Amino acid sequence: MRTAALRATVVALALVTTTVAAPQVTAKTNSVPAITDSLAKAISLELTGKATRDTLARIATVDATDPAELATTASLTRSVAQANADLLVAKGLPAGSARLARIRLGHDSMARSLREGAEPVVAAAPNDDNAREFTGYFPGGKPLTLSTGTIPTRPVVFAEVDVTTAVRLGTEMIQRQTGKPVVTEAGGYRATQVTSIRFGNVQEPWFKGDAEIFAITGGFDHNGDVRADTLTLPYLDDENTTYYPNQIVLHWNRYKYSAADIVFMEDDGDTNYLNLAKALVAALAYILDSGVYVPLVNAILDAMPGSWWTDDPDFVDACYTITRDTNATLTCAGGNGTVGVRPFWVNER
Incomplete structure (x- = not known):
């Protein structure tokens, strides 16, 4: 999450832009935490049955599993289906595009x-990285308060979002909203x-599992309009x-100037990608090309609704002004990320 010092560092870097009000996530009862909590309780109610308990013991690992494998009753099958539908709405993704509900051993x-x-x-899984406790359910639905400070000896199974799939679908949605035509070279x-990448903190405590990092790049297109591109970094756990x-992160045929910025974010599960795409479009539309390149990190960060900074998506770091000829290992603005980059020629064939 953004600390005051890190925010001060970002603000201190020059940027002239217009502040635009970003859309807010509204449906509290249909939020990801509410949906996954409801699914967790529905699963617990079925664990009084031996068949469901035996299946859970067989399939539950630290790697996320589709809870449909656990649905040994019609009631739980309906609960899982409803959770999948509700999660797509909460994430701002198209209906039927994926099954996002997952269970994972803590x-x-x-x-x-x-x-x-x-x-x-x-x-x-607690949605707040700084949560001190969370509620779990015994078989039959009786609640229990657990501490996040230590790993419990009792088995804890988390109901959560398949963030890997959500990030992929969400960044594709942002790309459709913010991407523009490119100019090709002969x-x-x-x-x-990117030849190497390392973060000192990926914002994930033990109860969250692996990090899910994505990046938003910003630059001016050949018409002088701001464009934002997205990419996923699924390996960065x-x-x-x-x-x-050795991932390509900047495609210079998309940009007017030989400079662009990268903002690294981490999706904790509750990011609404449709709202994020709309916010980016609204914020970046008001930035005008002044004839010289200006950093776009602040504009990207300011497009995020203020409430999202409490937990999701977490701001990991930002690298300013990577040029077409940069061949170096860079320390990002917040000091959290170290990124090695080099020029690369992409052949037509």
Whole structure:
């Protein structure tokens, strides 16, 4: 999440733009936390049955699993289907585009006790990284308060969103809203490739599982209009770990100037991509090309509704003014990210 110091660093960097009110997420009762909590309770109600308990012990791992595999009753099948439909609405994604509901064992240390018959607790993964406690449900639906400070010895199964799929679909939606035509060069085009990337903090405590990082790039297109592009970084799961993806992140045939910015975000599960796309379009539409390149990080950050900074999407870091010829290892503005980049030629064939 953005600290005051990090926000001050970002604000101190020059940008002239117009503040635009961004749309707010409204449906509290249909929020991701409410939907996953409802699913967790529905699962717990079915765990009084031996068949469902045995199935849970067999399929629950730290890797997310479709709860449809657990739906051994008609009632739970309906609950899972309803959760999937509601999650797509909450995430601002098209109806029927994916099954987003998932269940996951809280920690691999819980697997043995679950297989040996220990009574599990089912809970929605806390949406706030700084939460001190969360509510789980015993088989039969009786609530239990658990602390986030330590990993429980009791097996905890989390109901959550398949954020990997949501990020992919969501960034595609943003791209459709904000992307614009490109200018091609003979034989190919110039790009920038990430050779290494590392973050000191990816904003994910133990109860959240792996991070789901995505990036928004900003620059001016050939007509002098601001364009925002998106990309996913599905490999970037852990903090203080260096990855070597050789991923292309900037396509210079899309930009008028030989400079662009990258903002790295982490989706905790509650991001509404439709609202994010609309907010970006509204904020960036009012930035005019003055004949020289200006950083666009602030405009991208200001497009986020203020309430989203409480937890999702988490601001991870931002790298300003990466040029077409940059060949270096860069420390991003907040000091959290280190990114190695180099020029790359993309052949036409």
